[in-house]
Amino acid sequence: MEQLGLVDVADIGLHDRADRAGEAGREDQPELAGQAEHWTEPGDRERADDQERPAFHPLGQIHRQQRAQGSYRALDARRVRVEGSRFEPAEQYTVKLEGSAHAGYETISLVGIRDPEILCKLDTWTATLEAVIAERVRSLLRLDQSDYQVRVLRYGDDAVLGSLEPESAPPREVGMLLKVRASTQATATSIAKIANPLLLHLPLPGMDHLPSFAFSTSPAETERAAVYEFVLQHAVDVDTPQELFRTKHSEVCHG
16 A cells, blocks of 8 residues: 655544543654655654554554555655555444533733843742732632632743743743633633732732833733633544434525
């Protein structure tokens, strides 16, 4: 079985049975000759070793025997030729299911921080912010931390990579994004308003003055309405490919 083109067509539309356990991500791709790109779908995980790693199709498994019998050969900077695959029929037809669910209502605020003293101790400042917000929400709204969620993302520092961020030097400036999620929009906005003066002037512990930061918008709170999150990744055993799908036929007459 042979594939030729930008993508190993054996990978298109496939799903790995590891999805049944809710696994996500991908492992290292096999090394290719030259500088060619090897495009695969997110569900495809290949191991860069001599073991045979099957990909799963609703009708069966596509085995890509790497290095020993299979080969990935760069034809040019855009195409890869894949050879050595074989197809084995599956005993059970499956359909991939993915889904999201309502996760509450969200309000956000964004403030810019350029104070070098704050930026040198961002972890301390962020922890202080979260602790003071929790204390004031408990005091003013009578809400426990289990009733809402607060996230502080530090764009310009580690908002994207988090603990994987390799740079350790203090950033020049940071966009501090506060995300508040609660069961109602009013509650989320009330918590964001409680955080408003803290985002504008919160000092570090021991500071003898109030620093000033800059909100990106006025008013500072932006309501995002209902928000949703990914909750389902599953493969369902079916008797026929059409079992889970409704089909409606309409006859249209012209003239």
